[in-house]
Amino acid sequence: MSTSAVPTGPGRSGEPDADGLLAEQLLRLTRRLHRIQKRHLEPVGITPAQSRLLRTVAHFGDPPRMADLAARLEVVPRAVTSLVDGLEAVDRVRRVPDPNNRRVVRIELTDAGRATLWELRSARRAAAEDILAPLTAAQREVLGGLLSALVDPGPEGAC
Numbered sequence: 001m002s003t004s005a006v007p008t009g010p011g012r013s014g015e016p017d018a019d020g021l022l023a024e025q026l027l028r029l030t031r032r033l034h035r036i037q038k039r040h041l042e043p044v045g046i047t048p049a050q051s052r053l054l055r056t057v058a059h060f061g062d063p064p065r066m067a068d069l070a071a072r073l074e075v076v077p078r079a080v081t082s083l084v085d086g087l088e089a090v091d092r093v094r095r096v097p098d099p100n101n102r103r104v105v106r107i108e109l110t111d112a113g114r115a116t117l118w119e120l121r122s123a124r125r126a127a128a129e130d131i132l133a134p135l136t137a138a139q140r141e142v143l144g145g146l147l148s149a150l151v152d153p154g155p156e157g158a159c
Contacts, residue, residue: 029131036130040123043084044116045090053083054109055094058117063096063106092116 037048042060056072057064066084070077084107087093092113098104109117132140 010062033131037124037127039118040127040130044123046087046092046116046120049079050083050087050092051124053080053087054113054117054120057109057113059091059106063107063108065098065104069107087113098127 002004034048037051040053041048041051044051052073053069056069059072060068064072064078069084070080073080073114084093084095088095090109090112093107096108098106132143135143
């Protein structure tokens, strides 16, 4: 490989920083995806963060503790409390006592929360279609492979 094929960065010989440009594109895509997802979730009446919490609660076999949710979502416990408060106010989740330890509170989906999960699936599919519309099926497959490599880098790439 010749040295001219390696990006030198903006400060050196005037070439653009390819990794920096790629990182900026990923950030812009993330913001765009968030805006589109938010638009599709508005009719459901919840935010993207609340959507993520609902999906996370549903993935647990038994109602999780707040600390379990915070760990799975990789957020501070206070953030989970705020999300649960908002979802509890609209009857999507409820706090229930742990049957083995009265001091522990668990979070479970309500019937309305389970119904909302079905609405979320449709909203997420519509948002994905909006964002992926310019891509062919083959391009989507390639993108899926590339994103998997970035999201799940394996033990050597983990933080």
